[in-house]
Amino acid sequence: MADKVRVRFAPSPTGPLHIGGVRTALFNYLYAKKYNGDFILRIEDTDQNRYVEGAEKYIQEALSWCGIRADESPTTGGSFGPYRQSERKHLYKDYALQLLEQGKAYYAFDTPEALDHHRKDHELKGKTFIYNWHNRNKLTNSLSLTEEEVKAKLDAGENFVIRFKSPQDETLVLKDLIRGEISIDTNTLDDKVLFKSDGMPTYHLANIVDDHLMEISHVIRGEEWLPSLALHQLLYDAFGWGAPKFAHLPLIMKPVGKGKLSKRDGEKGGFPVFPLSWNESMGYKEAGYFPEAVVNFLALLGWNPGTEQEVFNMDELIQSFSLERVNKSGARFDPEKTKWYNHNYLQLKSNEALAQAFLPILAEKSNSEKAADTGYITKVVAMIKERANFVGDFWGLGSYFFEAPQTYNEKAAKKQWKEGTPELMSEVAAIVKNTTPYSSSELESKIKDWITNNELSFGKVMGPLRLLLVGDLKGPHLFDILEMIGREEAIQRINNGITALTSS
Structure with missing residues (x-):
């Protein structure tokens, strides 16, 4: 086995990459980078019947979006290629024949x-x-048939498979870096197929041969491969090769905690289970998640840093990661926690970057000149982002910065719009018109002084004023909104609102 840490992620291009697969890739990547090792992407496409067009490209794009970059892969190349099993199929037959001999x-x-x-x-x-x-x-194989009968069948072109001859009456003691020692009675193992007459190896043979030839030091994979561990160790022993170290990751469980997370759970719960969209299924990217947030929440699904820290960038994950702190039991998927992570990363983004991300949404929603003013949008974002989980939330939180309300929250209007309110709002409009300089602080001072001097309650003025400007009782500091939308717009909204609510 190589001294250098070399790990691989080896998906089959039979469909989109599930987030469970992304987590497996991530844990391999973190382990490799922690020890200055190599992360290899190998495409295991020996099962041509299940091959799906576009799946390999999807896998590569999904990993790239997550910032998981392969040191060696079908596209980047490397010294141990090719990195698609279908391009290596000439290698496997010799190894199958070696075991036969x-x-x-x-x-x-x-x-x-x-x-x-x-x-x-x-x-x-x-x-x-x-x-x-x-x-x-007792079955039809080269152990029960004579050499002549076997030769005749092969010469006649009969279909065959090559099966591994599992040992009898032995106890295998296997080591797993996460689960410790595992004992297996070899009498319970079946003689797995290694090679088929169509010239293609099964996963088991190709996997072992490739891991050996690529000098893989650690095999970090999902726990669904635990039942194959005994066979894989026996194959290493049969070839006389040193086996890599094995680590089997816990499953990602359904939000309810029972059973493995599936595409159906996502459809039912309204959350993605794929990094990028695939056919009709929404991906995390298209749902508005930041790749850093996806990586962060996946890292903590089954791994515990041993501290209270929850938000990690990739460099921090690399420094902190260890297989010793990966849990044995399944990790329950929590859709609300994924939103929490995205909220945190959104708050860490610069207002300028968020404004740029908001621009395409604004272009669809508003014809206002302000919807193209990046300086203005940046200020808006700074005022509303605290309540947002996604950039897509910005319009719902701050549309009134760009468009005057066309309707008014019915429940709020019933509560706020009283006898005498129209007259009070007209007086506020006059104050807005005459306040100089026109700024949030000056407006706040003038309007609050007027309220106090006239012995009015703040609730009688502030609620209705917010309703007229926003259309609802939501939004940041009221006087900041007044300053942002500008004097003329503010007066127009107050007057329009007075007319609309008085006549309704």
Whole structure:
């Protein structure tokens, strides 16, 4: 095994990359970068029947969006390529034949129909059919047939698979960096298929050969691969190769805590489960999440830094990450927590950057000159961002900075609009007209002095005034709104509102 840390993320291009896959890639990346190692992206496309057009490109774009950059991959290249298994298929047959010659694997000619018959027969007897030591000498393979019979079948072009010959009556003691020691009775293992007559290896053979040839030092993968650990260790032993260190990550669980998080959970709960959109499914990017927020919440799904810190940038994650602090049990996915992370990252962004992100939304929503004034938009963002989780929330929080209200909150109007309110609002309009300099502080001083001098309650004036300017009882400091929209606009909104609410 190589001294240098070399890890790989090896997805199959059979569809979009689920966030569980992104987390696996992230943990590999963090581990590699912590130890100045290499992160390799390898595309495992040996299953051509399940290959989905565009899936490989999606995987690469999703990782790139998350800031998970491969040191070696199909697009960046490297010294251990090619990095697509379909381009390496010429390698695997020799290794399968090597195991055959050593008596550690065998040809099996059983037809799918025959195997199906055995399975059904076992089911009727309340048993499970396993192809291994207890029945392999009775089935149609090179262990039960003579050399001549095997040769005749091969010469005749009969379909075959090459199966691994699992050992009998042994106890395997396996080590996992997260789960500790695991003991496996080899009598419970089946003789897995390693190679098919179509010239393609199965995942198990290709995976082991590639990890060895690419000098992978650590295999960090999801716990769904735990049942394969025994076979993979046995294959390393059979080839006489040093095995990498293994670490199996906990599952990401449904928000309710039971079962693995799925696409259906996202559809039901109204949250994404993919980093980028795929067909009809919304991605985190399109839902308005920042990649840094996605990376941050994924990192803490199953890993605990051992401190109270929750917000980490990528460099901080690299420094803090350790496999020792990865949990064994599944991590419950919390959609509200993901929003909390995005809220935090939004607050950390500069107002200028947020204004730029808000511009395309404004272009669709408003024809106002202010909707194209980046200086003005930047000021608006500074005033409303505290309550936003997403840039997409800005319009709902601050549309009144760009457009006068067309309607007024009915419940608020009923409560605020009393007898005498129109006259008070007209007097406020006069103060707004005559206040110089026209600024938030000067307006606040003049209007509050007028309220006090006339022995009015602040509630009688401030609520109705906000309603006329905003259309609702929401928004930042009222006098800041007055200053931002400008004198003429403010007076016009007050007068229009008086007319609309008095006649309704």
